[in-house]
Amino acid sequence: MNTQLNIKQRNAVLISMTDLIEENREVILAANKTDLNSYSGDDISMRDRLKVDHGKIDGMLLSLRQLAAEPDPLGIERFATTHENGMTISNKTAPFGTILIIYESRPDVTIEAAGIAFKSGNKILLKGGKESLNSNLVLVGLWHRALQEHNCATDWVTYLQFDRTQTQAFLEKPSQKLDLIVPRGGEKLIAFVKQHATCPVIVSGRGNNFVYVAAEADLQMALDVIINAKATKISACNALDKVLIARDLPRKQEFLQLLVQQLKKHEVTILTDHKLKGLEGTTEMENESVWHEEFLDYKMVIGQVPDVNEAIALINTYSGGHSAAIITANNETAANFMNNVDCAAVYHNASTRFTDGGQFGLGGELAISTDKLHQRGPIGLQHLVTNKWYVKGNGQTR
The missing domain is CATH 3.40.605.10 (Aldehyde Dehydrogenase; Chain A, domain 1)
Known part of the structure; x- marks a missing residue:
């Protein structure tokens, strides 16, 4: 038969x-x-x-x-x-x-x-x-x-x-x-x-996705990517939860203030790690376990790291292994990030919201x-x- x-x-x-x-x-x-x-x-x-x-x-x-x-x-x-x-x-x-x-x-x-x-x-x-x-x-x-x-x-x-x-x-x-x-x-x-x-x-696992804004990032691009990844669909597993900022990012304070303002327009609650404690419009997160959380909500963490290798280590420790992105004009830094971050999809200068079968040309998923x-x-x-x-x-x- x-x-x-x-x-x-x-x-x-x-x-x-x-x-x-x-x-x-x-x-x-x-x-x-x-x-x-x-x-x-x-x-x-x-x-x-x-x-x-x-x-x-x-x-x-x-x-x-x-x-x-x-x-x-x-x-x-x-x-x-x-x-x-x-x-x-x-x-x-x-x-x-x-x-x-x-x-x-x-x-x-x-x-x-x-x-x-x-x-x-x-x-x-x-x-x-x-x-x-x-x-x-x-x-x-x-x-x-x-x-x-x-x-x-x-x-x-x-x-x-x-x-x-x-x-x-x-x-x-x-x-x-x-x-x-x-x-x-x-x-x-x-x-x-x-x-x-x-x-x-x-296992169609959790998101808890990260964006790392490297020292050589285009700041407007970083703003656009973060807002898109966080605010367009908070229920999606490819939505953004965590942003890591390079310690030596040029115009760092100006960028952070702009980012907080943009996120507030979308009614996003913003938490920070202790390194960015006191950033206007934000609250320091209660403990390290927050790094593990997938929010699926209008909620986000902004943290600071000294360099790309620390960003990679933090992402590999806490992310859900779903998606992570780096914003940088430096292709060598981007290659290091993409090769060493342990996620199913890694991005250079693009939003994590593209991790989707239809967007990847699979005709759905x-x-x-x-x-x-x-x-x-x-x-x-x-x-x-x-x-x-x-x-x-x-x-x-x-």
Whole structure:
């Protein structure tokens, strides 16, 4: 029995999904409004991720169209050789099998991440948070309609309405085949999944991203990058949390005053380390543990370091391994920083907000991995595959 869908079937389902989402915009928005009205928490990043508007729907549609246009990631030959005994040996990409995506508050994951996993030939299990249940059920219903239109079983996309106890039991002893788990959410969710899972987990980890303003930085560029990275979307894992300033930065005090003024316009609360204590408009952070925090809020730390090597050491000690940037006109300093900072994405003179599968040309992302196996950074279509060896002989024995 052939358990795989061919590329024509997969693409046809994706195209049908774009039509169904477009036709059901108001239904999706109404379901999301119910979720938003029911959300009583005070986590502003959670609310931001939960909200679906026409812009987010446009993003879902773009992601599906791009996925449908991408070549098949399966069956790509990565290696081939002929054994001295005449056997041909090749290695080709293959689907994982069944992938569980467990996530909080983001209905767009139900489309974009599931779409990447589906295009890669995998069956999808979705476990969304209770705060986005109505939105997710509408979107999964559209997946089922798209699958049925092309005579595909609806269990290619399954939504698990589990509470925490049921989820833990499923992770520890899955009631069906499960090959890979991708948690999308905060540190508590990731820790919960890693503690209980019995199959491989791709950790879409925390941000806690840094920008280092080196002595030879263009100060206007530094201001522009910091404001963009911090203030455009505080709920994003690629948003900025920490700024490090070179001790010998020219016009340092002027720059710091301008930076504080700009951040205050965006209602950002600013903490400093003890070296910048007393900077007007800021508060000294209470203890060193703040360096570890990912804020996902209008909150930021500004600290000072003597040089690029101290910046690298501090980032490697405290960051989440996600993204870090250096602002400098000195290419040698930038190369030192980029080669030695231990993050999935490193930047020279650009905002950390670009760490994103769509921005990196991957046509969307399943997650942004801060693990080093099997893929680091944005995980796109071409990364959501495993491999398989094909050996052809005519009776060879060893």
